Amino acid sequence: MSRVANMPVNIPEKVEVVISQDNVQVKGPLGELNQSLTGDVKINKEDNVLTFQVNNESKFAKSMSGTLRALVNNMVTGVSAGFEKKLTLIGVGYKAQVQGNKVNLDLGFSHPIIHDLPEGITAQAASPTELVIKGSNKQVVGQVAAEIRGYRPPEPYKGKGVRYADERVVMKEAKKQ
Structure with missing residues (x-):
C-alpha cells in the first residue's frame, strides 16, 4: 500500500465529512467540496480521523489509495484554511x-x-x-x-x-x- 495512504487525515472542529458509497463530501467555513470514489479504496471515519484501506491488492488500488488520501486532505485543508x-x-x-x-x-x-x-x-x-x-x-x-x-x-x-x-x-x- 502507498506510504501516503498510511497517514491518517485529521478533521478540524468546524469541518464536516460525509462519506457515501461513491462520493466524499467535505463542508467547512470556506465552502463545500465533493470527490467521487472508486470501489478500490475504503474510507473509515473514527472520531475526527479518516483512514484509507485498499479493498483489493491490485496495483491500481494501491496507487489510488495514496491519491485519494491526498485529494481528501487537500479538500479538508481547503474548506478550513483555503x-x-x-x-x-x-x-x-x-x-x-x-x-x-x-x-x-x-x-x-x-x-x-x-x-x-x-x-x-x-x-x-x-x-x-x-x-x-x-x-x-x-x-x-x-x-x-x-x-x-x-x-x-x-x-x-x-x-x-x-x-x-x-x-x-x-x-x-x-x-x-
Whole structure:
C-alpha cells in the first residue's frame, strides 16, 4: 500500500465529512467540496480521523489509495484554511486590476487581457504588480494562476513577464559580438 495512504487525515472542529458509497463530501467555513470514489479504496471515519484501506491488492488500488488520501486532505485543508497563489508582474507598464470576478491585465500587448475567474475563486491586487489568487479548491487555484501566467510567461533574457512569487527564473547571457 502507498506510504501516503498510511497517514491518517485529521478533521478540524468546524469541518464536516460525509462519506457515501461513491462520493466524499467535505463542508467547512470556506465552502463545500465533493470527490467521487472508486470501489478500490475504503474510507473509515473514527472520531475526527479518516483512514484509507485498499479493498483489493491490485496495483491500481494501491496507487489510488495514496491519491485519494491526498485529494481528501487537500479538500479538508481547503474548506478550513483555503489556498492561495501569489503572482508577480515584472515589466514596464505591467499591471493587474481586479474588477468583481474579472482580472484586467496590462501585459505589454496592444490590448488589455480580461480573465474571468471561475466560481469560488477570488483575486486581490495588493499593488499593481502583485496578484493573489485565493480559493478552497487547490486544483482550481493552481489552474487559474497557471492560465494568468500563461498570458506572458517570464522570458529568460530580461526576466519580464508574469511569474509566481516564489519562482526563480534562470537568466541567460545576451549574445556576444
